[in-house]
Amino acid sequence: MIPALTALKAAAAALLEARGDRGLAALVGGAELALAGPPERWTLGSRAVSASRLSLAVDAPAFAALTGDASRLAAVREAFASAVRTPETELADLSLLLRLPGVGRGWNQVYREAALSDAPERPHPDAVLGGAAALLEASGDAPGAAMLRRARLEAAQVPSGGGVALVRCVVRLDPADLAALDRDGERAERLRRAVRSAGTRAAEAVASVELAAALHPLGSARHAGGAGGAAPGPLGAAVAPEARLARALEARGAVVVPVSRDEGGPGGGGVELAVVASGELLRVRIAAAPGQGGWRAEEIRAITVAAHDLAMPERAGELAALICGGDLV
Secondary structure (H helix, E strand, C coil): CCCHHHHHHHHHHHHHHHCCCHHHHHHHHCCEEEECCCCEEEEECCEEEEEEEEEEEECHHHHHHHHCCHHHHHHHHHHHHHHHCCCCEEEEEEEEEECCCCCCCCHHHHHHHCCCCCCCCCCCHHHHHHHHHHHHHHCCCHHHHHHHHCCEEEEEEECCCCCCEEEEEEEEECHHHHHHHHCCHHHHHHHHHHHHHHHCCCCEEEEEEEEEECCCCCCCCCCCCCCCCCCCCCCCCCCCHHHHHHHHHHHCCCEEEEEEEECCCHHHCEEEEEEEECCEEEEEEEECCCCCCCEEEEECCEEEEEHHHHCCHHHHHHHHHHHHHCCCC
């Protein structure tokens, strides 16, 4: 016995051929007919009928031919309506579907088989800061970009009532940078916008960006990237003279805190660090001006060093040994 849908499709094709349209008859004969849902109960005058919703899946050439000519698609629908029509039945709708290559069915029959892909992992905080810093540089704010390269980023997901996850970002800045931003609201807002732009993804949005001070434990050194799960060093720490010296000092047990920074001074400005070593406080100023090598003690416990003298870790280690050993002359 021929299946009901196969017989219905054959009847519609035969009707099209009898009406003189062999092309449409062949098209329907090569299609796949299916029920698109349960039948509906209609009332037509004094009679109640069962109205069927059908779908016709065709290959791309037939789909293009039918959707490109409304009269041909109407002829196919009329053929199926005539084949379905009886005192108890009517055609509610005939949906034209594109048959997927390699599957032989329409998307309506296979979409449940498509697995949801895992959301991509959140990018590393350094990557977000790097993107934000590059954005600031491109917009002409090199000092703001330098602040982000000295910073650390913390990110945590927060409750969301919508379909997109929300993330709260905290940018931990050097105290000197944060103090400068407290006096420069426009630059602070540019930093927030840059971090928000770099941190936004298709699967999650940045709910807020807050600027906070970097954490410096009292009475102990910060061992960047060391054992015990310590946080990695600031972005760009491998190349900044300031960070290179700070790492060398911290490796010898000193506590280092940037207290002021001049981005626009002669030769590019400089930075002043407060260093606690061997129970004493020392001011260390790194001058960016070229042409002056070596270092000199300005007072009993103050020192100025040229930035290019910290180009190599060995030189930074040598100066750190002098500072921590109290051998400045």
